[in-house]
Each structure stands twice: as C-alpha cells, then as structure tokens.
Amino acid sequence: QSALTQPPSASGSPGQSVTISCTGTSSDVGGYNYVSWDYVSWYQQHPGKAPRLMIYDVSERPSGVPDRFSGSKSDNTASLTVSGLQAEDEADYYCSSYAGTNANWVFGGGTKLTVL
Amino acid sequence: EVLLGESGGGLVQPGGSLRLSCAASGFTFSSYSMNWVRQAPGKGLEWVSSISGSGTYIHYADSVKGRFTISRDNAKNSLYLQMNSLRAEDTAVYYCGRLRNNAFDVWGRGTMVTVSS
Numbered sequence: 001q002s003a004l005t006q007p008p009s010a011s012g013s014p015g016q017s018v019t020i021s022c023t024g025t026s027s028d029v030g031g032y033n034y035v036s037w038d039y040v041s042w043y044q045q046h047p048g049k050a051p052r053l054m055i056y057d058v059s060e061r062p063s064g065v066p067d068r069f070s071g072s073k074s075d076n077t078a079s080l081t082v083s084g085l086q087a088e089d090e091a092d093y094y095c096s097s098y099a100g101t102n103a104n105w106v107f108g109g110g111t112k113l114t115v116l
Numbered sequence: 117e118v119l120l121g122e123s124g125g126g127l128v129q130p131g132g133s134l135r136l137s138c139a140a141s142g143f144t145f146s147s148y149s150m151n152w153v154r155q156a157p158g159k160g161l162e163w164v165s166s167i168s169g170s171g172t173y174i175h176y177a178d179s180v181k182g183r184f185t186i187s188r189d190n191a192k193n194s195l196y197l198q199m200n201s202l203r204a205e206d207t208a209v210y211y212c213g214r215l216r217n218n219a220f221d222v223w224g225r226g227t228m229v230t231v232s233s
Contacts, residue, residue: 003160041219043161050211050226051153051161056219094161098218104175105151105163 004029004095004108011114012085020111022078022095028106029097030076039098040078042071045110046091054093055080082113090115118142118222120212125227132202132231138195138212138224146170146190149215152197154208155226162208165197166215180206202231 005023012018022040024030031037038058043051053062055071058078068083078097082089095108124136138150152164165176165186174186185198195212207230213220 039218043220045161050223051220052223053219053221056217056221060217062221096161096163096219102175104166104177107153107161107163110160 004097004106006093006095006108006111008109009112009114011116012082013116014085014087016085017081017083018085018113019079019081020093020095020113022080022097022108024076024078024097024106026076028076028099029073029078037098038073040071040073041096042069042078042080043094043096044089044091045094051094085115087115089113118214120214120222120224122210122212122224122227125210125229127230127232128202129233130203130231133198133200134202134229136197136199136210136212136227136229138197140193140195140212140214143214143222145188145193149173150188150195151213151215151220152186152195152210153213153220153223154206154210154229156205156208159208164210167195199229202229204231207231 040058042055044054045051058073059071070081072079093111099106119141121139149168151166167174167186183201187196209226211226212224214222
C-alpha cells in the first residue's frame with residue numbers, strides 16, 4: 001500500500017493556472033489486474049480543517065466545486081488543474097485512488113499550493 | 117444536511133485501547149460504505165479501514181490489521197473503530213468518511229488520538 005507520488009509544493013500568481021500531478025502504478029491509478037478504472041479523486045484541505053472533495057472519478061466535479069478545478073489522467077498519472085487561481089485556493093491538495101480489493105484506497109503525500 | 121461527527125479520541129498509553137464513534141445524519145446511512153481515514157500531525161492522509169453498507173465487507177490497511185476493528189450499527193446511524201494495542205505511530209486525527217461515487221464525499225471534523233506515556 002505505497003502512497004501515490006505528488007510534488008510537495010506548487011505555486012502560482014492570482015489568475016494563473018497550476019497543475020498538480022499524482023503518480024501511481026498499474027495497480028492503483030492505472031487500474032488493477034489489467035483492468036483500467038477511473039477511480040481517482042482529489043481533496044482540498046485548509047489548515048485545521050477536514051478534507052473537501054474537489055474531483056471524483058478522475059474528472060467529475062461535485063456540486064458546489066468551482067469549474068476552475070479540473071482533473072485528468074494518463075496511464076498511471078493523474079493531474080489536478082486549478083485555473084484562474086484565487087487566494088482561497090491556497091491549501092493542501094491530496095489525490096487518492098482505489099487500489100484493488102485488498103489494498104482498498106491509497107492517498108498521495110499531498111501538495112501545498114501557494115498563491116503568490 | 118449531510119453530517120458526520122466523530123468522538124472518542126483522547127490520550128492513551130502505548131498498548132492501550134480506545135473506541136472511536138462516528139454519528140451520521142441527513143442520509144440513508146445503511147446505503148453507504150463508511151471509512152476511517154487518519155492524519156498524523158503535519159503529515160498526509162492515510163486510509164485506515166472500510167466497511168460496506170450492510171457490514172458484510174470489511175478491509176483494513178496493513179498498518180492496523182489485527183489491532184483495529186471497524187463496525188457499524190445501522191439502527192443507530194453510527195460507525196465505530198475499536199483500536200487496541202495502540203502505538204505512538206497511531207497518533208493522528210481520525211476522520212470518518214462516506215464513500216460515494218468512488219470517493220470520500222463527506223467528512224467529519226475528526227477526533228484526535230494521542231498515544232503517549
């Protein structure tokens with residue numbers, strides 16, 4: 001149950017776009033046992049707060065999440081893009097993926113997004 | 117409004133036990149898989165355990181297998197985590213989370229567990 005790999009930090013100026021990557025393996029982000037699946041999700045966490053779901057199933061946005069947030073995936077790497085950066089986007093971001101029946105769910109190490 | 121609220125955290129000595137609870141409201145509790153996710157101080161999120169809506173299917177992270185037991189009482193809309201043989205590395209904020217659309221869409225505020233002598 002190894003964690004997914006995320007860059008520890010990312011930054012951008014207000015109005016710019018930033019992309020955070022999340023690299024896994026063919027046993028989680030890429031799928032399992034030769035079966036591909038799109039079970040990657042992204043969470044935003046402000047200091048001292050609970051995580052908030054921002055993206056599910058690679059690219060779907062829950063109700064209430066601004067369309068500035070988008071997700072994608074290619075092979076074993078998923079990405080979260082935040083467009084039109086705003087001050088309130090400054091937070092930690094975590095990716096997560098289903099990892100098969102035994103391993104269940106795995107998270108990335110987190111990326112601290114700084115709005116300059 | 118869909119809400120989750122954890123309780124039961126506290127300070128416990130190494131080797132001790134603690135039972136966490138998570139109260140759910142605003143949704144049909146028995147229809148959803150529920151999970152525990154923890155976060156050590158200054159660290160990232162770690163999935164701990166999951167239980168299906170009926171309680172039939174249960175899974176644990178290797179780090180807690182054999183020491184922690186997840187359970188639920190659908191009549192009381194409650195989720196539990198019995199933690200035994202606690203270690204310093206179990207120190208963390210423990211969150212309960214609802215699984216929906218292959219993601220944790222609702223989270224509680226968390227309860228802090230500190231394992232220290």
